[in-house]
Each structure stands twice: as structure tokens, then as C-alpha cells.
Amino acid sequence: MIIVTGGAGFIGSNIVHALNARGITDILVVDDLTDGHKCLNLVGADFRDYLDKDSFLERIANGRDFGAVRAVFHEGACSTTTEWNGRFVMQVNYDYSKALLHWCLHRGVPFLYASSASVYGMGPGFSERREHEHPLNMYAFSKWQFDQYVRALPEPPASQVVGLRYFNVYGPREQHKGPMASVAYHFHHQLLRDGKVRLFGASDGYGPGEQRRDFIHVDDLVRAKLWIFDHPEVRGIFNLGTGHAQSFNEVARAVIGFHGRGEIEYIPFPDHLKGAYQSYTQADMSRLRSAGYDAAFMRVEEGVPRYLQWLQRP
Structure with missing residues (x-):
């Protein structure tokens, strides 16, 4: 058996x-289907069983086995970067992860x-070194602290433990994320609704729409993750992006090019994001x-049209 927590979510x-x-x-x-819309992500998928995340945590805390787990x-996580209830975020992202890690370590x-x-x-640094790590919100802090916990394990674990630092992921099955969905998703729907896409104006020394992110298609991310699954000798904490920063303008042009129409509108950079926004x-x-x-x-230029074609499927 393979266990996928957050299995009804975007990447899961x-x-x-x-x-x-x-x-x-x-x-x-394993997931939390309070938002039942997420079930649509699993339409067409085949899996043996489903458990609510709290029921699953209770079972692993009680030492429950699930047969031969590969x-x-x-x-699974609270991925909302605007959530400031630190107690809640640490319970869901940190304590839960620790419990599951030790369950896995005990069983190899x-x-x-x-x-x-x-x-x-x-x-400005984006390599897996402590001096480059400066989380700005509770979500980032919870992820960083769990990485720190993994790094501090008393000895090299007997079984594979790998953390992957996802960069800006976009692609199929993210529609339930609402405001947290990718810019490619939002640009697509803005264009269909208004005939234009909206980008932030100049900020942090970048021109309008020239803020740059490392955008990775979810298919590429999953391919890399399954490669790691196939290579149990690979262990540790790794970045997972493309290694190339591209501008929001490039994403917008890919959306407009796919539809063959539309224009870009620049809006003032929001005050509440100043000093708390990754411009690069x-x-x-x-x-x-x-x-x-x-x-x-x-x-x-390749990934966005591929995604939009999926979004427009019958």
C-alpha cells in the first residue's frame, strides 16, 4: 500500500x-473533505480506501499498522499563507508531520x-542552506521548523526521508484552492470574464509585471517525486522548481497567446503585501x-498552454 496524505488536494x-x-x-x-469540492480531483482515480485526516492521525498515534506500506x-497541510492562527498551523503542519514521520521511521x-x-x-538566496532561510508567515515557519526537525534527527534514518521545497506550482486539479490557486489559473479566468488579465505594477525595483517566480508545472513536480520514490538511496531536503525564474508578464502572455485575445492591465501593488511578498x-x-x-x-511557454488545454476539456 501507498499512503497519500492530502490525497484529494492539488498535488496529492x-x-x-x-x-x-x-x-x-x-x-x-487521507484528507479533510470538509470542502467536498475536492472530491472532484479524484474522479477517475482508483484507490483502495479513504480516511479523514483526524481519524488517520488517531490511528497512527495508537500504533495502528496498515499492512505492508511501500x-x-x-x-497534507494548511497551505494558506494568510493564516496567522499559529497554534492551528503548527498542529496541522508541524505536530502532524512529526507524528507521521516517527510512525514511518519505526516501521522503515x-x-x-x-x-x-x-x-x-x-x-535573495534559494539554495538549501540555513543562512538562506527567512520565513515570513506562519505557513512558511511551520514548514521551515519541520525541515529543522528532520535535519536534527539523531542519526541517519534507516529508511528514506526526503523533503521537497516546492516553488510556484501550477496545473490541473488546483481549482478548489480559490485565492491560493496559481496565477495561471487566475489569469485564465480573468481573461474569460473580463477580456484582460491583471498584474501588479512596479515594486521592489521590478517594472510592472516583471516580478519573477520559478513556476513549475505539477506534472514535472510529480515526475520528480516519483523518481525519488524509485531511488530510495536519495535522502535529505531538496529544492523542486525548474531552476529558471520567469516573469508574471510571461505567464500572462502565455495565457493571452493560448486564447488568441486579451490584454494586460497593471494594478497598484497592494500596501498589505509590501515587505511580505516574494518578488523573485x-x-x-x-x-x-x-x-x-x-x-x-x-x-x-509550454506548461501554461498545456494546463489551459486541460482546463477547457469537456
């Missing part, structure tokens, strides 16, 4: 579908978990490349 559901493509259906999906993909089960590039804050991110991919991962990543 894409992992489930990718495992199905390999012929793997012995999967336990790996745990831990994607590979543990592949989602960290976040948000741990780097405003940068670019993953240093040298650690993952050195570990042996050599697949290419899609640039937004």
Missing part, C-alpha cells in the same frame, strides 16, 4: 493519478514530504541534479 491528487498510470491502485487517501507521500517506511520554497522569504524566486537545483535527477522541466 496528481500523485494518486500518476500512481494509477503506473498500475498502482493499492492507495490509502511509502508515505505526505502532502519511506517518508516523502512537502516542504516549501516559502522558507526562503524574500531571498529561483530554485537552486544543484542538489537534486547532483542526486541524479536529469529530466527537463517545462517553461511557462
Whole structure:
């Protein structure tokens, strides 16, 4: 069996579908379906069982086994960067992750978990080194602190433990995320609704729409994660982006080019985001490349049209 927490969410559901493509259906999906819209991400997927996240935590806390578990993909988290209830965020993102990590270590089960590039804050460094880590909000802090906990394990664990710091992920099955969905998703719907896409104006020394992020298509992310699953000798904390920063203007032009119409409108940079906004991110991919991962990543000129084609499917 393979366990996928957050399995009805954006990245988790894409992992489930990718495992199905390999012929793997012995999967336990763990999630919180209070927002029932997330169930649509699993339409067409095959998995053995589903457990609510709290029921799952109770069972692992009581030492419950789930048979022969091949790996745990831990994607479940409170991913809302505007959530400032620190007690709640640490319970969901930190305490939960620790409990599941120790459950895996005790049984020798590979543990592949989602960290976040948000741990780097405003940068300017984006390599997996302590001096580059400056979280700016509770979400980032919870992810950073769990990375710190993993780094401080008393000895090299007998089983695989890997944390992946996701950069700006976009692609199928993110629609339930609302305001936290990717700019590609929002630009697409803005254009369909208003005939234009809205980008932030100049800020932090960048011209209008020239703020730059490392945008990675979820298919590329999942491909890399399954490669790590296939290589149990790979362990540690790694960035997972493309290694190339691209501007919001480039994303907007990819959306407009796909539709063959539309224009860009620049809006004033919001006051509440000043000093708390990543105007530039670019993953240093040298650690993952050195570990042996050599697949290419899609640039937004390829990845965005691929995504929009999926969004417009019947």
C-alpha cells in the first residue's frame, strides 16, 4: 500500500493519478473533505480506501499498522499563507508531520514530504542552506521548523526521508484552492470574464509585471517525486522548481497567446503585501541534479498552454 496524505488536494491528487498510470491502485487517501469540492480531483482515480485526516492521525498515534506500506507521500497541510492562527498551523503542519514521520521511521517506511520554497522569504538566496532561510508567515515557519526537525534527527534514518521545497506550482486539479490557486489559473479566468488579465505594477525595483517566480508545472513536480520514490538511496531536503525564474508578464502572455485575445492591465501593488511578498524566486537545483535527477522541466511557454488545454476539456 501507498499512503497519500492530502490525497484529494492539488498535488496529492496528481500523485494518486500518476500512481494509477503506473498500475498502482493499492492507495490509502487521507484528507479533510470538509470542502467536498475536492472530491472532484479524484474522479477517475482508483484507490483502495479513504480516511479523514483526524481519524488517520488517531490511528497512527495508537500504533495502528496498515499492512505492508511501500511509502508515505505526505502532502497534507494548511497551505494558506494568510493564516496567522499559529497554534492551528503548527498542529496541522508541524505536530502532524512529526507524528507521521516517527510512525514511518519505526516501521522503515519511506517518508516523502512537502516542504516549501516559502522558507526562503524574500531571498535573495534559494539554495538549501540555513543562512538562506527567512520565513515570513506562519505557513512558511511551520514548514521551515519541520525541515529543522528532520535535519536534527539523531542519526541517519534507516529508511528514506526526503523533503521537497516546492516553488510556484501550477496545473490541473488546483481549482478548489480559490485565492491560493496559481496565477495561471487566475489569469485564465480573468481573461474569460473580463477580456484582460491583471498584474501588479512596479515594486521592489521590478517594472510592472516583471516580478519573477520559478513556476513549475505539477506534472514535472510529480515526475520528480516519483523518481525519488524509485531511488530510495536519495535522502535529505531538496529544492523542486525548474531552476529558471520567469516573469508574471510571461505567464500572462502565455495565457493571452493560448486564447488568441486579451490584454494586460497593471494594478497598484497592494500596501498589505509590501515587505511580505516574494518578488523573485529561483530554485537552486544543484542538489537534486547532483542526486541524479536529469529530466527537463517545462517553461511557462509550454506548461501554461498545456494546463489551459486541460482546463477547457469537456
